[in-house]
Amino acid sequence: MALTRRQRARLGRGVQYAIAVAVVLLVALTADWATIGRAFFDLEVAASQFPGVIVIALRNTIVFTALGFVVALALGLVLALMRLSSVRIYRLVAGAYVEFFRGLPALLIVIAIGFGVPLAFGTILDRTVAITLALGIVGSAYIAETVRAGIQSVPRGQVEAARSLGMSPLRTMVFIVIPQAFRIVLPPLTNELILLTKDSSLAFLLGTTLEQQELAQFGRSALNQFRSLTPILVVGLCYLIITIPLSYLARRLERKYGSAGMPKGAEV
Amino acid sequence: MSGSTARGTGTDDVVVDLTDLHKSFGSNEVLRGIDLRVRRGEVVCIIGPSGSGKSTLLRCVNLLEVPSSGTVVVDGAEITDPDCEIDDARRTMGMVFQQFNLFTNLDVLGNLTIAPRRVLGRSRAEAETTARANLARVGLSEKEHAFPAQLSGGQQQRVAIARALTMEPTVMLFDEPTSALDPELVGDVLDVMRSLAEEGMTMLVVTHEIQFAREVADRVLFIDGGVIVEQGTPEKVIGAPEQERTRNFLARVLHPGQKTA
Numbered sequence: 001m002a003l004t005r006r007q008r009a010r011l012g013r014g015v016q017y018a019i020a021v022a023v024v025l026l027v028a029l030t031a032d033w034a035t036i037g038r039a040f041f042d043l044e045v046a047a048s049q050f051p052g053v054i055v056i057a058l059r060n061t062i063v064f065t066a067l068g069f070v071v072a073l074a075l076g077l078v079l080a081l082m083r084l085s086s087v088r089i090y091r092l093v094a095g096a097y098v099e100f101f102r103g104l105p106a107l108l109i110v111i112a113i114g115f116g117v118p119l120a121f122g123t124i125l126d127r128t129v130a131i132t133l134a135l136g137i138v139g140s141a142y143i144a145e146t147v148r149a150g151i152q153s154v155p156r157g158q159v160e161a162a163r164s165l166g167m168s169p170l171r172t173m174v175f176i177v178i179p180q181a182f183r184i185v186l187p188p189l190t191n192e193l194i195l196l197t198k199d200s201s202l203a204f205l206l207g208t209t210l211e212q213q214e215l216a217q218f219g220r221s222a223l224n225q226f227r228s229l230t231p232i233l234v235v236g237l238c239y240l241i242i243t244i245p246l247s248y249l250a251r252r253l254e255r256k257y258g259s260a261g262m263p264k265g266a267e268v
Numbered sequence: 269m270s271g272s273t274a275r276g277t278g279t280d281d282v283v284v285d286l287t288d289l290h291k292s293f294g295s296n297e298v299l300r301g302i303d304l305r306v307r308r309g310e311v312v313c314i315i316g317p318s319g320s321g322k323s324t325l326l327r328c329v330n331l332l333e334v335p336s337s338g339t340v341v342v343d344g345a346e347i348t349d350p351d352c353e354i355d356d357a358r359r360t361m362g363m364v365f366q367q368f369n370l371f372t373n374l375d376v377l378g379n380l381t382i383a384p385r386r387v388l389g390r391s392r393a394e395a396e397t398t399a400r401a402n403l404a405r406v407g408l409s410e411k412e413h414a415f416p417a418q419l420s421g422g423q424q425q426r427v428a429i430a431r432a433l434t435m436e437p438t439v440m441l442f443d444e445p446t447s448a449l450d451p452e453l454v455g456d457v458l459d460v461m462r463s464l465a466e467e468g469m470t471m472l473v474v475t476h477e478i479q480f481a482r483e484v485a486d487r488v489l490f491i492d493g494g495v496i497v498e499q500g501t502p503e504k505v506i507g508a509p510e511q512e513r514t515r516n517f518l519a520r521v522l523h524p525g526q527k528t529a
Binding site for chain 1: 289332355356359362363365369372373379382383386388428431435527
């Protein structure tokens with residue numbers, strides 16, 4: 001074929017566009033738009049979701065996620081340090097923990113904590129405490145690995161320099177290694193926070209009062225009430241209200257603690 | 269001397285005292301019995317081929333590498349004693365690394381103040397005063413707010429020297445301080461080291477800078493195969509080496525590219 005390089009590139013792109021347009025048209029022409037409009041965009045139903053979807057559901061999702069993340073971060077950090085410990089038993093325990101909880105569906109862990117712990121210890125577990133604990137355990141298994149990798153990526157020379165100045169292992173970790181590792185683990189940590197936001201929907205497994213509903217459950221009960229899919233759209237948007245700013249914040253922080261190793265606002 | 273923790277009481281003012289030091293990595297014996305006494309104010313340069321154990325020797329002095337056997341006594345304290353508070357002992361030794369190892373998360377001032385503040389418990393103001401004085405000493409006062417990544421290798425190494433000095437060490441350990449530098453940046457770092465030597469700092473320098481060793485050292489050690497092959501004044505060891513191995517090494521270093529006899 002006597003096409004120039006530029007002509008070939010243009011032809012290739014043309015074919016890709018044509019395929020994309022064909023797919024969009026196919027979907028657009030075969031879908032029942034009137035029904036979709038009625039099911040998903042019922043303004044009356046949408047309006048009835050407020051303010052509950054915000055003041056109860058969105059709030060609960062944020063509370064569960066934030067609490068779960070704090071527990072996950074603290075536990076994950078301890079587990080990461082245990083995995084890097086020179087004490088064999090610590091390494092074994094942390095390794096087993098990570099393999100065990102990382103391999104189980106979050107759903108099983110929520111059920112196990114929510115129903116298992118009260119049975120085992122003969123106590124009543126507050127629902128918020130249960131979901132916090134479950135999310136914390138799920139998240140910590142992943143965060144432990146992320147943080148471990150971050151700590152290990154800090155060059156050995158940094159530790160040697162700190163130790164040679166007389167800094168103890170703990171001070172070296174707190175003032176030198178963790179601040180540097182933080183920069184590296186920030187993107188995967190954000191990822192984990194977004195995953196936890198979605199996993200918080202598993203709170204529905206623990207049964208609930210209206211006051212304790214988070215987004216997903218709030219949407220589901222509205223679904224039954226109105227026979228409309230609109231609540232799904234509303235709560236879906238609410239999830240994005242949480243997760244999209246999180247991604248944005250992560251990118252901002254990443255830039256701030258720039259890749260060149262120059263944290264602009266670094267406080268010593 | 270075991271168990272002695274009193275400072276500065278060693279005989280004839282020996283600051284670093286190594287006795288029959290051995291170090292193995294697995295089955296590879298890197299140090300095979302090193303004895304070395306460094307007096308206060310003495311500048312000792314350690315030269316030798318790569319893999320000869322000279323860096324390992326230096327790293328054993330502040331226990332970045334733990335010797336397999338033998339003792340290390342620094343300023344009267346036996347730091348190879350398992351009961352020795354190694355963090356306390358290390359404060360008396362400043363270490364300068366081949367790769368600078370400035371803390372990348374801190375600016376220059378942060379690098380110089382973190383240890384005085386977090387280890388010695390100095391106030392921020394106090395630590396910064398000392399830091400500025402030491403920055404001036406290495407000629408980098410204007411860089412106090414720069415981050416390591418914004419500095420040239422030579423500047424980073426001078427900051428690293430200033431950082432070690434902020435702890436007011438009794439002895440400075442230099443591990444090939446100019447080996448990672450572009451040739452035109454070596455001079456500034458050597459100048460700083462030269463002026464330190466003139467101020468009477470006790471220095472242990474692992475180096476490939478034969479000319480520097482010749483000018484500044486009180487004593488030169490030639491190490492090969494984990495033992496001290498030859499030692500003495502620079503005039504003797506570099507100027508008129510007795511050992512065949514020393515002569516071959518110096519020929520290779522001083523006249524690279526030429527065939528050795």
